[in-house]
Amino acid sequence: MSNTTVKQKRTALKVAKSSKTLNVSSGVFRVNQSITKTINPSISGKSFSSASDSKVLDKSLAQTPKHTVFDEHGQDVTPHPLYNPDPGVLQPKQGKIFPAHDTSWTTVTDFPSVAFQTTNASFTGPFTKSFFGSVSASRTSQTTESVTDETKDLLVKPDLSSSLSDVQARREEVKEQVREDIIDRVVDSYLTETETIWLLDIPAVSVSEDSEDAEAVKERNKYVERSMQTFNDAPKTKEVQSDSITMVDKAVMSSTWDMYDSFCNKGDASENIVVSAEGKKATVPDSSSMNHLLNPSGPDQSMSVFSTTSTVSGSSAHLEKMTCVLPVEEEPDLELILQSDKFKQDLAVMERVVLANIFQPKLAAYRQLPVIEDPDCVQTQIEEESWTEQSKNSLSPFLEHLWVFKCELTKGRNVSSMTWNKKNPDLLAVGYGQLDFKDQKPGLVCCWSLKNPTWPDRIFHCESGVTALDFSACNANQLAVGMYDGTIAIYNVQTTEQTPIIDSSDCANMHACPVWQLRWVDHDTGLAGEDKGEMLISVSGDGRISKWIHYKGLECVDLMKLKSPNMIVNNQRWNPKILSLAPGLCFDFHPNDSKVYLAGTEEGHIHKCSYSYNEQFLETYKAHTGPVYKVTWSPFCPDIFLSCSSDWTIYLWRQDLSKPVLGFTSGQKVVFDIMWSPHCATVFGAVREGKVEIWDLRVSSLDPTIVSVTNPGVNPTALLFTPETDCVLVGDSEGQVTVYKLKNLPAGDSTQVEALEDVIRTTLSSKHTLGKTDRDA
Amino acid sequence: MLDIECAGAEVEETIKRIQSQKGVQGIIIVNAEGIPIKSTLDNSSTVQYAGNVHQLLMKARGMVRDIDPQNDLTFLRVRSKKNEIMIAPDKDYFLIVIQNPTE
Numbered sequence A: 001m002s003n004t005t006v007k008q009k010r011t012a013l014k015v016a017k018s019s020k021t022l023n024v025s026s027g028v029f030r031v032n033q034s035i036t037k038t039i040n041p042s043i044s045g046k047s048f049s050s051a052s053d054s055k056v057l058d059k060s061l062a063q064t065p066k067h068t069v070f071d072e073h074g075q076d077v078t079p080h081p082l083y084n085p086d087p088g089v090l091q092p093k094q095g096k097i098f099p100a101h102d103t104s105w106t107t108v109t110d111f112p113s114v115a116f117q118t119t120n121a122s123f124t125g126p127f128t129k130s131f132f133g134s135v136s137a138s139r140t141s142q143t144t145e146s147v148t149d150e151t152k153d154l155l156v157k158p159d160l161s162s163s164l165s166d167v168q169a170r171r172e173e174v175k176e177q178v179r180e181d182i183i184d185r186v187v188d189s190y191l192t193e194t195e196t197i198w199l200l201d202i203p204a205v206s207v208s209e210d211s212e213d214a215e216a217v218k219e220r221n222k223y224v225e226r227s228m229q230t231f232n233d234a235p236k237t238k239e240v241q242s243d244s245i246t247m248v249d250k251a252v253m254s255s256t257w258d259m260y261d262s263f264c265n266k267g268d269a270s271e272n273i274v275v276s277a278e279g280k281k282a283t284v285p286d287s288s289s290m291n292h293l294l295n296p297s298g299p300d301q302s303m304s305v306f307s308t309t310s311t312v313s314g315s316s317a318h319l320e321k322m323t324c325v326l327p328v329e330e331e332p333d334l335e336l337i338l339q340s341d342k343f344k345q346d347l348a349v350m351e352r353v354v355l356a357n358i359f360q361p362k363l364a365a366y367r368q369l370p371v372i373e374d375p376d377c378v379q380t381q382i383e384e385e386s387w388t389e390q391s392k393n394s395l396s397p398f399l400e401h402l403w404v405f406k407c408e409l410t411k412g413r414n415v416s417s418m419t420w421n422k423k424n425p426d427l428l429a430v431g432y433g434q435l436d437f438k439d440q441k442p443g444l445v446c447c448w449s450l451k452n453p454t455w456p457d458r459i460f461h462c463e464s465g466v467t468a469l470d471f472s473a474c475n476a477n478q479l480a481v482g483m484y485d486g487t488i489a490i491y492n493v494q495t496t497e498q499t500p501i502i503d504s505s506d507c508a509n510m511h512a513c514p515v516w517q518l519r520w521v522d523h524d525t526g527l528a529g530e531d532k533g534e535m536l537i538s539v540s541g542d543g544r545i546s547k548w549i550h551y552k553g554l555e556c557v558d559l560m561k562l563k564s565p566n567m568i569v570n571n572q573r574w575n576p577k578i579l580s581l582a583p584g585l586c587f588d589f590h591p592n593d594s595k596v597y598l599a600g601t602e603e604g605h606i607h608k609c610s611y612s613y614n615e616q617f618l619e620t621y622k623a624h625t626g627p628v629y630k631v632t633w634s635p636f637c638p639d640i641f642l643s644c645s646s647d648w649t650i651y652l653w654r655q656d657l658s659k660p661v662l663g664f665t666s667g668q669k670v671v672f673d674i675m676w677s678p679h680c681a682t683v684f685g686a687v688r689e690g691k692v693e694i695w696d697l698r699v700s701s702l703d704p705t706i707v708s709v710t711n712p713g714v715n716p717t718a719l720l721f722t723p724e725t726d727c728v729l730v731g732d733s734e735g736q737v738t739v740y741k742l743k744n745l746p747a748g749d750s751t752q753v754e755a756l757e758d759v760i761r762t763t764l765s766s767k768h769t770l771g772k773t774d775r776d777a
Numbered sequence B: 001m002l003d004i005e006c007a008g009a010e011v012e013e014t015i016k017r018i019q020s021q022k023g024v025q026g027i028i029i030v031n032a033e034g035i036p037i038k039s040t041l042d043n044s045s046t047v048q049y050a051g052n053v054h055q056l057l058m059k060a061r062g063m064v065r066d067i068d069p070q071n072d073l074t075f076l077r078v079r080s081k082k083n084e085i086m087i088a089p090d091k092d093y094f095l096i097v098i099q100n101p102t103e
Helices: A002-016 A033-042 A052-063 A093-097 A108-122 A129-139 A143-156 A158-167 A169-174 A176-184 A214-220 A256-265 A273-283 A299-309 A314-328 A331-339 A341-366 A381-395 A565-570 A753-773 B002-020 B043-067
Strands: A046-048 A104-106 A398-405 A415-420 A427-432 A444-449 A458-461 A466-471 A478-483 A488-492 A515-522 A534-540 A544-550 A554-561 A584-589 A596-601 A605-610 A619-622 A628-633 A640-645 A650-654 A662-664 A671-676 A683-688 A691-696 A706-709 A716-721 A727-732 A737-743 B024-031 B036-039 B076-079 B084-089 B093-099
Touching: A256 B043, A331 A341, A331 B002, A331 B024, A331 B036, A341 A398, A341 A737, A341 B002, A341 B084, A341 B093, A398 A706, A415 A716, A415 A727, A427 A466, A444 A466, A444 A478, A478 A515, A478 A534, A488 A534, A534 A584, A544 A584, A584 A628, A596 A628, A596 A640, A605 A628, A628 A671, A640 A671, A662 A753, A671 A716, A683 A716, A691 A716, A691 A727, B002 B024, B024 B043, B036 B043, B043 B076, B043 B084, B043 B093
Parallel strands: A415 A466, A466 A515, A515 A584
Antiparallel strands: A046 A104, A398 A737, A415 A427, A427 A444, A444 A458, A466 A478, A478 A488, A515 A534, A534 A544, A544 A554, A584 A596, A596 A605, A605 A619, A628 A640, A640 A650, A650 A662, A671 A683, A683 A691, A691 A706, A716 A727, A727 A737, B024 B036, B024 B093, B076 B084, B084 B093
16 A cells, blocks of 8 residues: 555656656665665665655655655645555555555666656556556667566566555455546646756767858868877787807908098009908098908908908008919019019119218218217227327328228229219219230229218229320219220210210211310300300310210310421421320310310320410410320419329419419329319319329428328329219229328418419529529429 | 029128128028018027017117108117127018127
8 A cells, every 4th residue: 555655756857857857866865775785786786765755755664654744724635645456356466566655766877767667656556567568668778678677587586576565455444445446536737847957967079961050160170180090919929049140240440541542542443342342431541450351361252351351450561462462372472572673773872871870970971971880899909009090190181081992993093083972962973994915904984982881882984094084074974984995975974874975986076196185164154156065075085175065976176286387396397287186194174164175185285275276375384395195274273274294293383374383293103193172273183103192382392291092013194083072082092982180271261362372483583593493394 | 583583682682791791690581571581690689689689679669660651760779788780671671680899
């Protein structure tokens, strides 16, 4: 009964609440404890609870008859239940399912069905199952679910309903009477829609395309952050194992010159492609290590070794290249080196270096450098003695022996002439040849260098003895050689070729007799017209002084024929057409005036000639009684010249005087050679048989200042002063050229020209005073 | 061939001349990898000289070229108390002469 009453009451209420909202279920979870507990477990998540109704229902359950509702008028408006079932009749299962306080509540998940079921509950009374079904169908889209749920519930609950019915049996009896009244009554039920209760209002995020705002929304949607989610496939772990990687450390030191070398060799065609590829890596120091390369093993590795050489430092590159070459050729290695030009050069330099070590003190003395003692040198007793000896004599002038130019080749040959190179003051040319007509042997010309006194730099073999030499001033490498057979040859000393540049043997006009003197004369000064430049002038035993021109072979033009004056003097009726020429032995051009020259003959006459006038002599000086071996102008005094002869005398002349000013004799020895000192006007040197003399006219005009006696049997035959230093070279008949240093000569700052002139003046004045007691020397 | 022979003879002569100079103790010709190919000294000394000189030469040359890569070493002289070692280096060889000039 309470059931029905409750139901009735609830109908009205329920109808009011016919909404889909959750409000109903908001208060839902107050469970009517007593009943729900019994029912709950079997039902899928549904719990029976009641809202505010439940309180009312509870009350009504417990005290239904007691509770009455009165309205304002006092009328009993207690709601009656709509449905009063017979207590004995088995309630249709629907009804039993919904006990008094039976707002069936489902869990939140099933709330539509909850709502549905609550309404169902309210309609159990008069309505049939079919109605329920229809109602349920119209309600929500989830009806099918709920119907099945409901049917489950219906099926589940027969026991419960029966138990419920028992409980409610008494109550139903009480309410029988009431029921009858109610049945007859027509009840009007009004179904109205309650106002909409908004439980949740989430504005729509999307707008239909047809709406007015569509455009605006599209505009706004232009820049919209979007995110995408890619499909994340299931990850899978994979493992790979490789062979162990062998690591090798490599490094190289690249130095400045190594990079320079690689850069220079980059375009070298001789390198193979591999090398060039490697070469590009040279700048990056990651090429093979030095240690790795130092042990090349076998030819199969040779290529790799060779290819990496360019990347390694230059020195080891050479090392490795040689390593590669070595297994292939070993023998020619030595030969190649020995024959290379570079090696010869190096050897020559080495030789000079070694000799420089040996001759260092001598060379220093020669070059007037302070002679420094070798600090490691251990002086022996003998050296000390000789040194002290010299130091005792240090006050008087003497010739200090420096060294000797000699070698195997020159042994036994007579030194006939010596000359310095005009350009290189260290180069000396020495000609070897016999001066006598007997003992003639092939001549030799040696070019010695100061840096190597033990072996000449150049050796030229000549067919006949060399009698005259001269270096050209214009072309410093040309050496003119005059020989005993009259041939004149010009050699180029830059090469080691044995053949001369030019030879006069083809010339028709060549000398028939030995060429006794050669000179390159520069005619630039003061000559007009032709004959400019340097010319070779020779004097020969056939009485001619010739000028040689190098034009398609040597051609000569006679400058002068040395006519024998005796012919003219002795016999004027002599047929002048037959000329006899006196052999010329020497000549000398005036240092200032290149047109005038002196010529000395075998007859003892000295002729002064002019270049442009080849018919007659300008002047003749007669004093010597023997062949004049040398005539030489003083380099300082323009009027003075010296002459020496085999008549044991040396004469000093002044060119305006037909008689010599001074005569020098010391012993009865032939004078072979004389030469003025290039430094001091009063000094000259003379070479006699067995003696070397240095005369200084300031000191004495009667005796030589220095006399150096040579070894017995050896005759000095040539004399040469050095243009730069105060040394003198003496060549002798044994093929030796000795270098002496003039020591302790009274040195003067000036060239002592006045001194010489003073001497001459005094001499002349004394002669004058003496008057005719002077005799021609 | 004649030229080569002459050249070889000339070289031999020069070496002999150097050897005969005063104070010269020995001449060694070493190829580029440091192996002596000709020597007038005994074997052990030769090998010693060759090895040590080679290292010194590399160092000296490296120094000269480091300062100016276009420059190159042309001659090296080492003066010691007892003697002087003169070295003429080249790309393919080097020539060593040991001399005691004060003998």
